[in-house]
Amino acid sequence: MQPTLRELADKNGLLIGCAVATDPLGAMMRDGPTPYSTVLAEQFNIITAENATKFGHLSTGPGAYDWSLADALFDFAQRHRMQMRFHTGLWHNQLPTWLDESKHRSNEIAAIARDHLAAVGRRYGDRMYCWDVVNEPISDKPDQPGADSGPLRDTIWKRALGDDYLATVHHWAHEAAPHAKLVLNDYGTDIAGAKTDALYAVVNDLLARSVPLHAVGFQMHLLHGQRYDPSAVTANFQRFADLGVEIHITEMDVAIAPMSGDRQSRLKQQAQAYRDVLAAAMKVKGFTVFQTWGFTDRHSWVPKFTKCDDAALPLDENLLPKPAYFALREALQQAGQSHMPFPVPLPSDPGGRG
Ligand code: XIL
Numbered sequence: 001m002q003p004t005l006r007e008l009a010d011k012n013g014l015l016i017g018c019a020v021a022t023d024p025l026g027a028m029m030r031d032g033p034t035p036y037s038t039v040l041a042e043q044f045n046i047i048t049a050e051n052a053t054k055f056g057h058l059s060t061g062p063g064a065y066d067w068s069l070a071d072a073l074f075d076f077a078q079r080h081r082m083q084m085r086f087h088t089g090l091w092h093n094q095l096p097t098w099l100d101e102s103k104h105r106s107n108e109i110a111a112i113a114r115d116h117l118a119a120v121g122r123r124y125g126d127r128m129y130c131w132d133v134v135n136e137p138i139s140d141k142p143d144q145p146g147a148d149s150g151p152l153r154d155t156i157w158k159r160a161l162g163d164d165y166l167a168t169v170h171h172w173a174h175e176a177a178p179h180a181k182l183v184l185n186d187y188g189t190d191i192a193g194a195k196t197d198a199l200y201a202v203v204n205d206l207l208a209r210s211v212p213l214h215a216v217g218f219q220m221h222l223l224h225g226q227r228y229d230p231s232a233v234t235a236n237f238q239r240f241a242d243l244g245v246e247i248h249i250t251e252m253d254v255a256i257a258p259m260s261g262d263r264q265s266r267l268k269q270q271a272q273a274y275r276d277v278l279a280a281a282m283k284v285k286g287f288t289v290f291q292t293w294g295f296t297d298r299h300s301w302v303p304k305f306t307k308c309d310d311a312a313l314p315l316d317e318n319l320l321p322k323p324a325y326f327a328l329r330e331a332l333q334q335a336g337q338s339h340m341p342f343p344v345p346l347p348s349d350p351g352g353r354g
Pocket of ligand 1: 050051135219251301
């Protein structure tokens with residue numbers, strides 16, 4: 001029998017995982033094990049809610065929460081000895097409907113941010129491996145004039161809390177969840193470029209001031225036909241790892257719609273992209289987490305986002321492995337025992353707290 005991704009990752013001291021979509025999570029909660037949850041538990045040792053733990057999904061009103069889906073995911077992870085990435089604390093999307101910038105003063109928005117981080121930390125702080133505290137804080141056009149000039153995106157949180165808000169909220173998150181690795185997660189920073197430089201400057205500055213920040217998340221959505229030179233990915237990750245942070249790939253998917261050739265050839269190109277990225281990352285000491293944004297083409301955000309029919313994940317609509325799955329497995333096998341980053345502890349007692 002061929003080993004699962006999880007078995008290979010365990011040997012390498014790596015966490016391998018994916019985002020869990022809301023509908024199948026609801027089904028698992030209602031009906032118990034499903035084919036989807038069986039594959040999850042077999043193949044992965046870390047999971048993340050695709051949407052269920054975003055502020056807008058958790059919140060039912062000011063200071064009020066419905067934790068039921070999130071609890072179900074944390075319980076599932078614990079039963080199956082998986083780690084959890086909490087995604088996310090503060091983001092500029094998928095916010096609660098009651099949070100209206102025109103109706104709240106800055107100090108009220110600051111209190112909302114602090115209270116939310118405290119609530120998440122109280123409930124899950126001891127059970128999360130890592131936490132994307134602020135999602136996508138880096139400006140898309142850091143070198144151009146306008147509201148988004150400078151390294152940081154112009155968001156409700158930055159406007160309320162000020163230019164140094166990342167430091168502020170990381171301190172709050174650390175207070176709320178002292179054992180969680182705090183992550184700065186963004187897209188479009190997978191290889192060198194202006195946005196990557198902005199991210200680097202921000203990370204460097206936060207670390208220099210001893211702000212709690214333990215990992216950088218690279219989303220790795222390859223949705224526009226981009227093909228990275230693997231050495232460019234290694235070099236970029238190494239630059240960040242040299243600052244002393246863990247490197248996480250957090251949301252990889254590879255769209256086939258922009259590729260040329262028949263379906264079989266596109267699936268091969270896709271497999272190569274997955275293999276290249278994972279192998280490139282595994283060259284970097286400090287690379288500890290590899291996650292895709294979903295695992296089956298049945299539940300993928302890509303067609304909705306790109307408005308194109310697609311198949312961007314390693315398993316097909318019927319939960320069967322595609323060439324991309326085998327490519328990931330090969331990349332893990334080829335790394336063999338050589339990739340031992342910081343050994344990542346898995347929860348050892350399925351009955352206890354992870
Ligand atoms: C996406 C989800 O996949 C969609 O279902 C939802 O409609 C929008 O958000 N970067 C992120 C993720 O950090 O939270 C986003 O998830 C995808 C892009």
